[in-house]
Amino acid sequence: MAYRLQELLCSGNSFKAKKNGAFYLNSIPYHCSEEPYQDALPSEWYEKAFLKITKLTHLLKNLGLINGRLVDTSNDSFIIDDRIEHKMHTFKSLVRVFIGSPSMQNTINKNVLALSSLEGVKCESPFSKTSEREPMLVDSLTKVSNFLNISAQQRKVVRLKLGPQVTQHRKWTGSLKEVLNGLKFDLDSLNNRCPSKGTKMGRQIVYSCLKFLNEISGSSDLESASWMRFAPKRAVSSSDSHKWEDVLEMFNDLIQCLRSETGLQLRVTKLEVMKEGLAQIKNVLVDNNIGYKEARRQESLVQKKLSKTLGHSSRCLFTLLQYYLYGIATDIEVDIRGGIFGVGDDNRFCLSMGSILTSDDEKIVWGGIKQLDKVLGLFKFVWETAEMKGLLEMQGHLWCLGAESRKLSYRGKTFFVHGISL
Incomplete structure (x- = not known):
């Protein structure tokens, strides 16, 4: 068994940890006890693993796997390369086993x-x-x-406390913009290197969506809690009114045209996550031309709907919490x-x-x-x-x-x- 493990190690295959306490290298399980140091791998394995880790460290220098994305830290650019990503996973899998050695x-x-x-x-x-x-x-x-x-009781406490905080209008619109700006960055990079019909269309939709959100962001006054602008003095057509359903439709279009694009799976998944919140408020009006009281009523309605409908297990709620704490919208x-x-x-x-x-x-x-x-x-x-x-x-x-x-x-x-x- 030890010889076979070493042979597979040198071939570049990686370990995957399983909950039943067995490591699977390719298709061969090697059981490790949950007790410290018991049933440790043979010393020859660790010697082989160390050589492999050393080789991969030099190969992957300055590269990082950040939230599922391969990044070159020397210039903060992301890399789409299945071969290098596989080597990164192999490297980390080997290190996980190695640090369990006595x-x-x-x-x-x-x-x-x-x-x-x-x-x-x-x-x-x-x-x-x-x-x-x-x-x-x-x-x-x-x-x-x-x-x-x-x-379970404490989870209810967490949800009741967090809901009103993370669904405030600036947190909600800010998290949507963060998701879209991250996608925009990737689309701009892809369009500069290898544009496709999907990325070109996606880029146009992202710009339209961000334009919409910027228009409804309201006053730049940090003390203002309104999502909507105050009514202008001039008369405006009722056709200028929109619903959050407009944003939901743009998200659906984005998902449709980017679903099969290489390197954008994580971004598309996050669009799916944010759709949950958009679906809950799709019938709420977004009107730039209403008065102060009506704007407050609409903003309160959106916040209450999101607080009530986004449950403890909601990934949309979790994304809002991430933005609330750190200004990020990634897992x-x-x-x-x-x-x-x-x-x-x-x-x-x-x-x-x-x-x-x-x-x-x-x-x-x-x-x-x-x-x-x-x-x-x-x-x-x-x-x-x-x-x-x-x-x-x-x-x-x-x-x-x-x-x-x-x-x-x-x-x-x-x-x-x-x-x-x-």
């Missing part, structure tokens, strides 16, 4: 104890179980709540999901998650830290909104070949950089 686990524990001043404090070992080293796409409140073990992909670990006593916990980097370059390290900061901050926000008992501390861990072990702080959170070594 030597890496001992190194992690020593680094955490030495750098965090926890010596003498009883704490659980992070990332020692197979399930804790799996990736995770954070795309709904339900997924966050399941991870944090939030009860977050975590390389190593980690977990919540006890620290010292029953009232103190540590949430640990990890990222796998292709370079120890400062830009890439800090990019990984900022990515982890967002997801850790999101989990803590939901924890506190649910009024969970106990103090939840945040730890981010980053792995990179040849990195010097060190501790960094960012926005009140602790981040550990670990070198990958035999």
Whole structure:
């Protein structure tokens, strides 16, 4: 079995972690116990894996897989290349298995104890179980709540608190614009390199949709809470009135013409997500030519409809929360999901998650830290909104070949950089 694993490793195939505790390399399962260090892979495997990781690190230098998209960090451009993306997934899969080795686990524990001043404090070992080293796409409140073990009653509390905040008019229109601007950026790039009928049409629709949203954004006064402009002094035809259904139809057209375009699947998926909210308010008028009171009534109607209809599991609600917290409208992909670990006593916990980097370059390290900061901050926000008992501390861990072990702080959170070594 060990020889066959090594042979498949050298062929470039990648591991995929399964919930039943088995790793599947190609079609051959190799079982790893959930207990730390038990049934570890043969030492020869780790030697082969290290050589493969080293080779892939040099090949993928300056590249990152950010929220499912391959990015060249040297110029912040995204790359559409199935072959390179496959190598990136292979690289991260190998590292996930590698950091479960006894030597890496001992190194992690020593680094955490030495750098965090926890010596003498009883704490659980992070990332020692197979399930804790799996990736995770954070795309709904339900997924966050399941991870944090939030009860059904507490989930209702979270939804009731968040609904009115994240559906405010500036958050709603802002999140729609963020989704469309991200798509516009990708379409502009594709049209400059390899334009197609779908991308050309999509680009036109995106511009029309953004024009519509900009026109109904209302006053630039930050203290104004109105979506609609005040009535002008001149008479205006009633034909100038629109409904949110107009935006919904444009989203449907975008999805239709971009569905089969390579490299835009994540953008199209997000359009589908935002359609949920648009469908709930499609009959609400959007009129630039009404008075103050009517504008407030319409804005209140939209906010109430969204707050009431977008449930806890809604990915649209989650997108609004992401925009509310960070001004982004993308889901977050975590390389190593980690977990919540006890620290010292029953009232103190540590949430640990990890990222796998292709370079120890400062830009890439800090990019990984900022990515982890967002997801850790999101989990803590939901924890506190649910009024969970106990103090939840945040730890981010980053792995990179040849990195010097060190501790960094960012926005009140602790981040550990670990070198990958035999």
